Amino acid sequence: MKRIESPQNSLVKHWKKLVTTRKERDKTEEFLVEGFHLVEEALKKDGAILALIIRDGVEFPTDWSTEGVHIVEVNSAVAKEISETEHSQGVYAHCRQPKHAEEDFISWKKLLLVDAVQDPGNVGTMIRTADAAGMDAVILGKGSADPYNPKTVRSAQGSHFNIPVVRGDLMEWATKSKQVGIKVLGTGLQNAVNHSDIEPQTEFALIMGNEGSGVEPELLALADATVKIPMYGKAESLNVAVATGILLYSYSRD
Structure with a gap:
């Protein structure tokens, strides 16, 4: 499990841009989801998640299958940077935008x-x-x-x-x-x-x-x-x- 503590970290800056700018989402074909329900739905879709992000003090539900999923632990300062909701649940997923042939x-x-x-x-x-x-x-x-x-x-x-x-x-x-x-x-x-x-x-x-x-x-x-x-x-x-x-x-x- 990786840990990030600085809001100045390049990955954190990328996550924040995914939340705040359409240009970043379009360029990278990625997006960020926040909250237990949305993250759980993302986990059900094979290959959707690039990274699962969890704030200090927050635990995954025991029935979540996170095998093979890259997990990043962050502190409150980092979580605040990437939260879009006022009362965040402290769990996020960095996802790929689905593609269709x-x-x-x-x-x-x-x-x-x-x-x-x-x-x-x-x-x-x-x-x-x-x-x-x-x-x-x-x-x-x-x-x-x-x-x-x-x-x-x-x-x-x-x-x-x-x-x-x-x-x-x-x-x-x-x-x-x-x-x-x-x-x-x-x-x-x-x-x-x-x-x-x-x-x-x-x-x-x-x-x-x-x-x-x-x-x-x-x-x-x-x-x-x-x-x-x-x-x-x-x-x-x-x-x-x-x-x-x-x-x-x-x-x-x-």
């Missing part, structure tokens, strides 16, 4: 396409919901929050290790989906049908749009149908992550 893409038949959703908490909740609803992958389009932002990771509650999350051109993904017979469903108000008018699907791509402006019109034009969720009360709209949950559970089936 082209042959993986071909097998994906149920997709959530996220168009410029900017709030990390919403994006994380959408990833978690897609995981729970049995989707094959989440595709984040241009303008969407960084999937490895600490707030996104925390909101997803470990689903990054269960469901592929990739960044891509949504026009290309929607076009390819249609070419192989996957139904593309857009969301909006114009020329839309109630979401309940569409039957559950074994294969479909659902496009969810920006919190304020919705799905980009050129992308929405590719949809086979546009759906809306009726408002029965006085609220003008639903939170995009809540709407995603309603729609995914309306359409997804094994």
Whole structure:
């Protein structure tokens, strides 16, 4: 077991950059998770963890399998440097961002396409919901929050290790989906049908749009149908992550 006591240590500085800057996460294709639940989820994914980091006085649960995992012990000063939450549990994992090959893409038949959703908490909740609803992958389009932002990771509650999350051109993904017979469903108000008018699907791509402006019109034009969720009360709209949950559970089936 390695021990680090200086916040000036180069590895500590790297960990801190993973927490605070998207540039570092993108350059290294790494990210940091914090807290017992997220670290436990990372441990379940073979090869995900580069280092398990534990603060003085904190013990691993006895049922964790840490064989072959590089463990680094740190003091409170170091832990404070890399903590993103105010009341840290003192356990972290330095992780690789999952990679996916082209042959993986071909097998994906149920997709959530996220168009410029900017709030990390919403994006994380959408990833978690897609995981729970049995989707094959989440595709984040241009303008969407960084999937490895600490707030996104925390909101997803470990689903990054269960469901592929990739960044891509949504026009290309929607076009390819249609070419192989996957139904593309857009969301909006114009020329839309109630979401309940569409039957559950074994294969479909659902496009969810920006919190304020919705799905980009050129992308929405590719949809086979546009759906809306009726408002029965006085609220003008639903939170995009809540709407995603309603729609995914309306359409997804094994």
